[in-house]
Amino acid sequence: MASAETLDVGAEMRCVMRTLMDGEYEAFPPHDLLRSVWRLVPSFAGNEQQDAHEFMRFLLDRLRKELSSGKHAGSQTNGLKGGLSPTSPKTPQGKCEQDDGVTGDKIMEIFGGVAVTTVTCMKCERSSERREPFMDLSLPIPPVVGKNGSIEEGEGPNGEATLQQCLAAFVRNETLSGHGRYFCDGCGKVQSATKSTRIAKLPPVLCLHLKRFTWKGHAMRTKLTHDVDFPLDDLDLAPYCETNGEAMYDLVAVVTHHGLNAGSGHYTACAREFTAEGNSDWQHFNDDDVNSLTAEEVRTGQGYIFLYARK
Numbered sequence: 001m002a003s004a005e006t007l008d009v010g011a012e013m014r015c016v017m018r019t020l021m022d023g024e025y026e027a028f029p030p031h032d033l034l035r036s037v038w039r040l041v042p043s044f045a046g047n048e049q050q051d052a053h054e055f056m057r058f059l060l061d062r063l064r065k066e067l068s069s070g071k072h073a074g075s076q077t078n079g080l081k082g083g084l085s086p087t088s089p090k091t092p093q094g095k096c097e098q099d100d101g102v103t104g105d106k107i108m109e110i111f112g113g114v115a116v117t118t119v120t121c122m123k124c125e126r127s128s129e130r131r132e133p134f135m136d137l138s139l140p141i142p143p144v145v146g147k148n149g150s151i152e153e154g155e156g157p158n159g160e161a162t163l164q165q166c167l168a169a170f171v172r173n174e175t176l177s178g179h180g181r182y183f184c185d186g187c188g189k190v191q192s193a194t195k196s197t198r199i200a201k202l203p204p205v206l207c208l209h210l211k212r213f214t215w216k217g218h219a220m221r222t223k224l225t226h227d228v229d230f231p232l233d234d235l236d237l238a239p240y241c242e243t244n245g246e247a248m249y250d251l252v253a254v255v256t257h258h259g260l261n262a263g264s265g266h267y268t269a270c271a272r273e274f275t276a277e278g279n280s281d282w283q284h285f286n287d288d289d290v291n292s293l294t295a296e297e298v299r300t301g302q303g304y305i306f307l308y309a310r311k
């Protein structure tokens with residue numbers, strides 16, 4: 001039996017991609033891939049419901065590790081590259097781009113962005129900045145009420161929050177006070193401060209994850225079941241960026257969680273297929289059921305993970 005270090009998740013992933021591309025099966029169970037992951041992360045094993053976001057992050061981190069080790073050097077033209085790398089990387093446009101040091105890393109070249117957090121002392125106004133690469137952004141769902149309420153008004157068609165409001169909540173300035181104060185080098189002591197976050201570099205494929213689940217230790221406890229409206233086309237990221245520039249994205253896939261709480265329920269995914277004529281069709285992946293669905297149907301349901309591709 002292979003040791004954890006010699007397990008080849010990339011090869012299993014490649015096998016899944018090839019089987020999908022062959023088109024022989026409408027659906028098939030990726031047991032070998034799953035078993036490899038279970039061996040590497042025993043807490044994923046079994047039939048308990050797991051967090052799709054945590055699983056995806058593990059998978060991407062593992063693929064990064066394997067690719068950087070040279071494990072797949074001989075297979076780049078043999079399936080994995082076709083499945084996992086952008087075949088025609090889009091040239092970054094606009095100013096919302098800065099050198100980030102993530103080049104040469106295939107996974108980061110696709111999903112990697114950079115966020116910048118600025119903390120400003122409320123006493124002397126000295127600022128400090130921290131830039132951090134990200135593979136996805138975890139967004140809060142802002143509490144919203146109806147039109148006459150005192151909290152933020154939901155901007156969705158039925159008064160629900162929108163993904164744009166979640167992004168706005170992510171970049172909203174917050175005050176660090178009380179136990180959250182920080183040490184200001186300018187003042188030489190602990191001070192209250194304001195903290196702001198912006199996106200400094202956008203990736204070709206932006207992964208957005210909604211903080212639907214609250215945790216207690218390793219156990220998921222509750223789920224925010226609020227609907228969040230999201231655009232299929234023309235999500236404009238410019239308002240959340242450090243600098244101005246074109247930053248339009250279209251949705252290519254969404255993972256939805258069905259169920260009232262975190263301990264049970266079911267995940268399904270919708271993915272977009274672009275046609276040669278420039279149109280697109282949506283497919284719904286629900287275990288071994290794969291069905292077409294309309295754009296409107298994609299927007300119903302409680303989206304959990306969103307993948308947006310740069311236009």
Ligand SMILES: [Zn+2]
Binds near residue numbers: 121188
């Ligand atoms: Zn200060």
